[in-house]
Amino acid sequence: MTAWRRAIELSIGEHDLAKLISITRSRTEPASRVERARILLAYRENPSFFAVGRSLGVHHQTVQRCVERALAYGPMAALDDRPRSGKEPMITAEAKAWLTSLACRKAKELGYPHELWTTRLLASHAREHGPAEGHACLGKLVQGTVCKILNEQEVKPHKVRYYLERRDPEFKEKMAQVLCVYREVRILKQAAAASKKPSDAVAIVSYDEKPGIQALATTAPDLPPEPGVHETFARDHEYKRHGTVSLLAGIDLLTGKVHALVRDRHRSCEFIEFLKLLDAAYPTHTAIKLILDNHSAHISKETNAWLAEQPAGRFEFTFIPKHGSWLNLVEGFFSKLARSVLRHIRVASKQELKDRIMAAMDHFNRHPAVHTWNYKLDKAV
Numbered sequence: 154m155t156a157w158r159r160a161i162e163l164s165i166g167e168h169d170l171a172k173l174i175s176i177t178r179s180r181t182e183p184a185s186r187v188e189r190a191r192i193l194l195a196y197r198e199n200p201s202f203f204a205v206g207r208s209l210g211v212h213h214q215t216v217q218r219c220v221e222r223a224l225a226y227g228p229m230a231a232l233d234d235r236p237r238s239g240k241e242p243m244i245t246a247e248a249k250a251w252l253t254s255l256a257c258r259k260a261k262e263l264g265y266p267h268e269l270w271t272t273r274l275l276a277s278h279a280r281e282h283g284p285a286e287g288h289a290c291l292g293k294l295v296q297g298t299v300c301k302i303l304n305e306q307e308v309k310p311h312k313v314r315y316y317l318e319r320r321d322p323e324f325k326e327k328m329a330q331v332l333c334v335y336r337e338v339r340i341l342k343q344a345a346a347a348s349k350k351p352s353d354a355v356a357i358v359s360y361d362e363k364p365g366i367q368a369l370a371t372t373a374p375d376l377p378p379e380p381g382v383h384e385t386f387a388r389d390h391e392y393k394r395h396g397t398v399s400l401l402a403g404i405d406l407l408t409g410k411v412h413a414l415v416r417d418r419h420r421s422c423e424f425i426e427f428l429k430l431l432d433a434a435y436p437t438h439t440a441i442k443l444i445l446d447n448h449s450a451h452i453s454k455e456t457n458a459w460l461a462e463q464p465a466g467r468f469e470f471t472f473i474p475k476h477g478s479w480l481n482l483v484e485g486f487f488s489k490l491a492r493s494v495l496r497h498i499r500v501a502s503k504q505e506l507k508d509r510i511m512a513a514m515d516h517f518n519r520h521p522a523v524h525t526w527n528y529k530l531d532k533a534v
Contacts, residue, residue, distance in 0.1 A: 160200040161220050165193065169228045176232070186232045192219045193228055248288035249302050252279055256303055256310040270310040272296045272303075317476050327474035334444055334471050335482075335526040338406045342523075351407065356435050358412065359483040359524070360403035360427075360445045362419045363490075368395035368506040371499045388499075395503045400490075400510060401427045403443065404483050409521030411486070413514045415507040419448075421455040428459065428468065442469045444481055482524045 165173070176182050176190040188211070195205045196216065206213040223231035256275060260267040267274060276299045283291030303309065321327065338357050345351040369392045376387035399419040403412045412430055416423045431441055445451055451470070460468055473480045494513045500506040 161224060163193070163196060163200065163220055163223060165197055165223075165228050170194075170197075173228060185234075189219050189232045192216050193223055193231065196220050244290045244294075244298070244302070245288070248283065248290050249306075251283070251286060251288055252291070252294075252299070252302055253306045253308055255279065256308050269313070272299045272311065275299050275310070319476065321475040321477070324474040324477065327472065328477060328480060330471055331444060331473055331477075331480050332526075332530055334442060335406075336530055338526070339530065341407060345407070353436055353439050355407075355440050355442065356431075357406045357442045358403040358431065358444070359406055359481055360401075360443050361478070361481055361483045361487070362448065363400040363402065363487050364419055365397045366400060366495060366506065366510070367397050368500050368503040369393070369498070370395060370501055375499075388497075392499070395500070395506075398503060398507055398510070399423070400487075402483060402486070402514070403427070403431065404486055404524055405521075406482065406524060409523040411514050411517050411521070413511065415510050417503075419450060421450045421453040424448075424450040424456060425459050428456075432463070432467070437464075440466050440469065442471065444471050444473065444483075446473050446478060446481065447475060482526055485524060 173190045173194055177187055177194065179187065188209070191209055192205060192211070192215070195208060196202075196219075199205060199208075202213040202216045202220070205211075205216045209216075219231055222235075252275070255278070256270060260270045260274060263278070265274065265278075273296050276294050276296045279288075279291045279294045279299070283289075283294065334357060337355075341352065341355065341357075371389060372391045372393055373389035376383075378384055378386060396417075398415050398417060401414045401416065401419060401423060404410070405412070412427070412434060414423065414427050414430060416426075431443075435441055450456060451472075478484055490513065494510070498506070498509070500509065
């Protein structure tokens with residue numbers, strides 16, 4: 154007579170339990186891992202091989218093997234197949250290391266016209282030069298094997314990820330100066346809120362240019378959405394260029410008001426024109442502080458000569474460090490403008506583009522949004 158099967162006591166920790174539940178809900182995990190995770194969770198609730206097998210539609214011996222593996226190796230290890238002996242690897246560890254070091258060099262360094270490797274080019278180079286380097290096992294290397302080896306080493310020689318080198322030796326000092334201005338903004342806002350009367354002694358403006366805004370025209374009329382036919386606007390692929398314009402804009406960080414000019418270029422004369430716009434916008438006793446980048450127009454002879462003619466203390470510049478445009482709050486406004494106004498814009502002429510940008514500035518100024526900087530502000534010295 155066959156003996157009764159005894160239920161195996163399986164304990165699963167809270168950490169493993171959370172992982173198993175996550176795997177059962179995953180849409181990207183292999184089906185085998187999902188099925189085994191469900192088996193372990195079901196067996197934890199009802200320790201019966203037959204009951205779990207019936208509920209999940211698998212054989213009871215499948216449930217038993219999965220539970221026994223979990224008991225022997227742990228719940229997470231039971232989700233994967235145990236490694237088999239298999240065939241002896243033909244490519245040695247030394248050959249893989251040589252191939253990986255080769256992938257970490259540029260293809261052009263080895264006489265190829267390519268800037269970076271393709272997996273086919275790397276496989277071809279390894280087949281040709283590998284045996285001479287003492288790796289005869291690479292004589293029949295194929296592209297797929299190259300991909301597997303590089304994936305194991307987490308190397309992707311066909312891709313480029315960009316980074317930004319910090320070229321300003323005084324980056325931290327300049328960043329601290331900008332943050333001090335932002336902290337001054339916060340203090341002025343708190344003082345205005347306490348007194349319920351904003352002061353006009355100081356105006357702080359975040360300024361920058363947005364060049365190269367394209368004036369593009371359609372060559373055929375846009376088609377509006379039609380319910381049940383197409384849900385979006387339809388536009389012909391062809392377009393006509395009318396040139397580009399530059400937006401010179403500054404945001405008052407205390408009131409949120411946008412000061413802007415739209416011109417064909419952004420040279421020293423256009424920047425001086427913007428400064429004159431600010432000069433006319435504020436009382437004569439107001440000190441105007443600008444946060445801006447190191448564009449040549451901001452430090453040119455023409456600009457400095459015009460500033461020298463102004464009353465002492467009227468204008469004060471705080472320059473952001475090189476490659477530190479993210480420190481300038483006006484960049485967030487430009488992002489909002491590009492996403493809400495300039496995206497998909499089509500105009501009949503360059504003048505129409507200028508008019509619509511200035512109309513957008515008027516729209517934003519009807520309900521000005523006060524921009525606030527918080528990142529690392531408490532660390533400003």
